Amino acid sequence: xxxxxxxxxxxxxxxxxxxxxxxxxxxxxxxxxxxxxxxxxxxxxxxxxxxxxxxxxxxxxxxxxxxxxxxxxxxxxxxxxxxxxxxxxxxxxxxxxxxxxxxxxxxxxxxxxxxxxxxxxxxxxxxxxxxxxxxxxxxxxxxxxxxxxxxxxxxxxxxxxxxxxxxxxxxxxxxxxxxxxxxxxxxxxxxxxxxxxxxxxxxxxxxxxxxxxxxxxxxxxxxxxxxxxxxxxxxxxxxxxxxxxxxxxxxxxxxxxxxxxxxxxxxxxxxxxxxxxxxxx
Amino acid sequence: xxxxxxxxxxxxxxxxxxxxxxxxxxxxxxxxxxxxxxxxxxxxxxxxxxxxxxxxxxxxxxxxxxxxxxxxxxxxxxxxxxxxxxxxxxxxxxxxxxxxxxxxxxxxxxxxxxxxxxxxxxxxxxxxxxxxxxxxxxxxxxxxxxxxxxxxxxxxxxxxxxxxxxxxxxxxxxxxxxxxxxxxxxxxxxxxxxxxxxxxxxxxxxxxxxxxxxxxxxxxxxxxxxxxxxxxxxxxxxxxxxxxxxxxxxxxxxxxxxxxxxxxxxxxxxxxxxxxxxxxxxxxxxxxxxxxxxxxxxxxxxxxxxxxxxxxxxxxxxxxxxxxxxxxxx
Numbered sequence: 269x270x271x272x273x274x275x276x277x278x279x280x281x282x283x284x285x286x287x288x289x290x291x292x293x294x295x296x297x298x299x300x301x302x303x304x305x306x307x308x309x310x311x312x313x314x315x316x317x318x319x320x321x322x323x324x325x326x327x328x329x330x331x332x333x334x335x336x337x338x339x340x341x342x343x344x345x346x347x348x349x350x351x352x353x354x355x356x357x358x359x360x361x362x363x364x365x366x367x368x369x370x371x372x373x374x375x376x377x378x379x380x381x382x383x384x385x386x387x388x389x390x391x392x393x394x395x396x397x398x399x400x401x402x403x404x405x406x407x408x409x410x411x412x413x414x415x416x417x418x419x420x421x422x423x424x425x426x427x428x429x430x431x432x433x434x435x436x437x438x439x440x441x442x443x444x445x446x447x448x449x450x451x452x453x454x455x456x457x458x459x460x461x462x463x464x465x466x467x468x469x470x471x472x473x474x475x476x477x478x479x480x481x482x483x484x485x486x487x488x489x490x491x492x493x494x495x496x497x498x499x500x501x502x503x504x505x506x507x508x509x510x511x512x513x514x515x516x517x518x519x520x521x522x523x524x525x526x527x528x529x530x531x532x533x534x535x536x537x538x539x540x541x542x543x544x545x546x547x548x549x
Numbered sequence: 550x551x552x553x554x555x556x557x558x559x560x561x562x563x564x565x566x567x568x569x570x571x572x573x574x575x576x577x578x579x580x581x582x583x584x585x586x587x588x589x590x591x592x593x594x595x596x597x598x599x600x601x602x603x604x605x606x607x608x609x610x611x612x613x614x615x616x617x618x619x620x621x622x623x624x625x626x627x628x629x630x631x632x633x634x635x636x637x638x639x640x641x642x643x644x645x646x647x648x649x650x651x652x653x654x655x656x657x658x659x660x661x662x663x664x665x666x667x668x669x670x671x672x673x674x675x676x677x678x679x680x681x682x683x684x685x686x687x688x689x690x691x692x693x694x695x696x697x698x699x700x701x702x703x704x705x706x707x708x709x710x711x712x713x714x715x716x717x718x719x720x721x722x723x724x725x726x727x728x729x730x731x732x733x734x735x736x737x738x739x740x741x742x743x744x745x746x747x748x749x750x751x752x753x754x755x756x757x758x759x760x761x762x763x764x765x766x767x768x769x770x771x772x773x774x775x776x777x778x779x780x781x782x783x784x785x786x787x788x789x790x791x792x793x794x795x796x797x798x799x800x801x802x803x804x805x806x807x808x809x810x811x812x813x814x815x816x817x818x819x820x821x822x823x824x825x826x827x828x829x830x831x832x833x834x835x836x837x838x839x840x841x842x843x844x845x846x847x848x849x850x851x852x853x854x855x856x857x858x859x860x861x862x863x864x865x866x867x868x869x870x871x872x873x874x875x876x877x878x879x
Contacts, residue, residue, distance in 0.1 A: 278672075278710045281663030282634050294660035298646065305648050370644040374705070377610040377715075378661040379634035547613040549567070549604075 282379045291380045295388025296395060299362075303396045309354060313400060316350045317407050324411050336417035337511070343408040344423075344507045348430040351401050352437050352461060355393070359441025360454035362389050363543070372548060383540050390442050390536060397434050401427065425516050426506050432528035433504035437461050439535035446543040463494055464501035471495055499531040555588035557623055557713055557744055558609065564617035565604050565768075578604040580768045581618070588712070591745040593755035593776075595858055596765035602748040603641060605765075606717050609746075610638055623712075634662060637706030641717040641748075643698055647691035651677055651701050654690065655708055662709040676704045680734070696727035703734060714738060716747035720754055732758065752854045762854070764861050771861040779857060787827045790846035791837060793819045801840035808832050820845070 281287040303309055323342040327335040363386075366372040376385060405427055409419040440460045444453035463470075473481040474491045481491045503524045506516055565579040579601040586592050596602050607613045609620055611627040625632035645654045652673055659669040677686055680700040690698065699719065706714060719735065720728045732754050739745055739758065749755050755762060762779065764772040772779060793801045798819055805821070806813060810829050815822040825833060827849060837844045 278664065278668060280634050280709055281665075282631050287663045290663065291661055294657055298657055302646065302648065370640065370642075371646055373607075373612060373640045374638070374643055374645055374702070375658075375661070376612060377633055377636065377638040378658060379630035379663070380661045381630055545614070547567075548607070549613060 280379070288381070288384055291384045292388040292391060295375075295380070295385055296392035299389050299392025300396055303358060303393070306358070308357065309396070309400070312350060312354055313403060316346060316404055319346060320404065320407050320411050324414055327415055336412065336415050339408075339411055339415050339417065340423070341507065341511065343404075343411070344426060344510065347401065347404045347408060347427070348433060350404065351397050351430070351434045354400060355397055355434055355438040356441055356454055356457045356461070358393055358396070359438050360445055360457060361450045362393060362442060363445045364450045364453070367548060376548065382544050386442070386446070386540055386543050387536070390439065390539075393438055393442075394435055397438060398431065401431055401434065422506075422510055422516060425521055426510060429504040429506060429521070429524055429528075432525055432532075433501055436464075436499055436501070436504075436528050436531050436535070439532040439539070443535045443539040443542070446539045446546065460498055461501065463498045465505075466502075467495055467498055467500040468502045499528070503527055556585050556621070557588050558584075558586040558746060559621040560584045560605070560609070560618065561620075562618035563605060563608060563615050563620060565601070565608060565613065566616045578768050579608070579615075579765075582763075582765070582768075582770055583618075584763050584770070584773060586713070586744060586746055589742055589744055590761060591739050591759045592747075593759035593762040594746065594748040594765070595750075595752070595755060595762055596748075599767075600765040601768040602765060603717055604768075606715060606746075606748065609715065610636070634709065635712045637709065637711035637714045639699075639702045639706045639714070639716040639719055642695070642722060643702035645690055645698070645701060645705075648689060650687055650689055651682055651704070652686050654701060655705055658705045658708055664709065672708065676707055680704050681730070695722050696724065696730075699723060699727065699731060703731070707738075711743070713744045713746065716745070718748055718750070720749055720751045728754070752858055756854045764858060766861065772857060776854070780854065787825055787830050787847060787849050788814070789821075789823045789825065789830075789833060789844065789848075791821045791823060792843040792845055793821060794841045794843075795819060797841065801842045804836050804840045805833065805842070808836060 281290075320343060323339050326342070327338040330338045363372075366375075366389075376382065412419055437457060437460070441453065441457040444456045447453065448456070470481065470491050473479055474488060474495075476482050480487050482488070509516060560582050563579055563582040564577070567576045567578055568574065569576050582601070582605055584592070594602050594605070604613065608615045609622065609627055610633065620627050622629070622632040623635050627633065646657075649657070655673040655676065656669055659673065664672070674683070674686065677683060680703060682697065682700055682704065685693070685697060690701065693701070703719075706716070716735070719731055723731060728751070735745065735747070735758055745758070747758075756776065759776055761775045762773070763770055791805065802821065805811065805823065808825065808829055809832075810826040811833070812824045813821060814824050823833075830847065834844065834847075
């Protein structure tokens, strides 16, 4: 038997959109498969589920009319944070691990474009985080049900916006991962997240008549740079509105989603530009 | 540029400079390497550690960008995915996702090549079986030996039935049996008409598997050509064992050693061992008759690849240490 097919020439589907999508899906599938064996991921998921269950016990300490609210607030605060933590941890090593383990050297010489590989990695991680969010949301819904609460449309909206925020942080992690080593990319991604969460505070401080941002010109410049370069992640946080019982207008939801996805696109394009030019020594 | 003639891989003055260290010191890993691989040919890429072999191969596969020069892979730029689709690549000490099984690795690779599910289903077990991995198809790679990983690497390189195989040190780190098996596989692939481009330190394997070689040293080509030509080129020598006559030894020796290119290698009593260019052999035999000496033995010898390699690629510094490329990736 020959080592190769000599009787019939194999058909390789390389050009066109469908083969490109198939390659992206293959990389995404492998990324999911790898994460599916990640003990840290499952450990984090398990601990969060335990915390959500624990919130039921905690709510017993609250006044009768506050029990559901406590569980709701707890879920709204913890679920996005855990998913973002996972995005930072896994995103920061997304490309580095492939280079460090030299698995990339066996994959990129194949007829796959670097952009397809990167998009596949991003898609895989995004799907994993969606699964994590869905699992935690399902657990949260169960806990709310036990407390006599309901999983309203507003909560679904809140989770959807959280997912946009998670995607944004993942895309930032992807960009820094294409640029630097894991520790630095993790720190930079956390920086984007933390500053992004307080951008509105910086804005307020710059508009005030007193305080360091108003009085020190250098700080004012720094504030402007931060506000311009870092996405405003408070856009995706509608917990206050939910607590106040204020309905989220569809226009706001759409605007926030588009705002988030624009940043995702920006970071992904930057990642592609960096990764395309990077020497894989 | 379209694919011309049978030139499937052309390197034209390829150069790669890295910047290393805090101050970005320049290290020239590859300098002005030019070579051509024709369809069906087998080319050995030789050089000591740090000579630029792997860097050149990474340039060919678009893993790193050349600083200067041009590469044409099947007439196209290596960044062209369609050109790379015709290449099967085995990296040095191949690393694959160790949580996968060989079938899963090959299935993943098959998807990247756009092979349909039916072809993958048929071809993957066939290749793994042929490479002696039939018994380990459902085991995770993390438990594989180096030789087994090398076979997985070869299997994935053959999955798409490529025209060109680029193997980086395919025989390094293998035990003697593993090396023999991989060597036989490569010989078989060659007999099936595949073009081979591979780097190796194992010179005897290159001698048996290659039509041509390219020897690199410190990033530059120091010898290149068809193996037969390189080893014959001004290096075809003869060795003669001659017994001098007892009554006229000095005069006979003077006559024999006076021939052009003749060099005394050894003298034990009246027996001389001479090395001489082969075209001087008729003159030597005539001189032996004239000096009344006895020609005990006459043999032709050819320079081995190892001698050529050592001569061309290994430099000795003044303290006797072998000089290698300073810093920089291999």
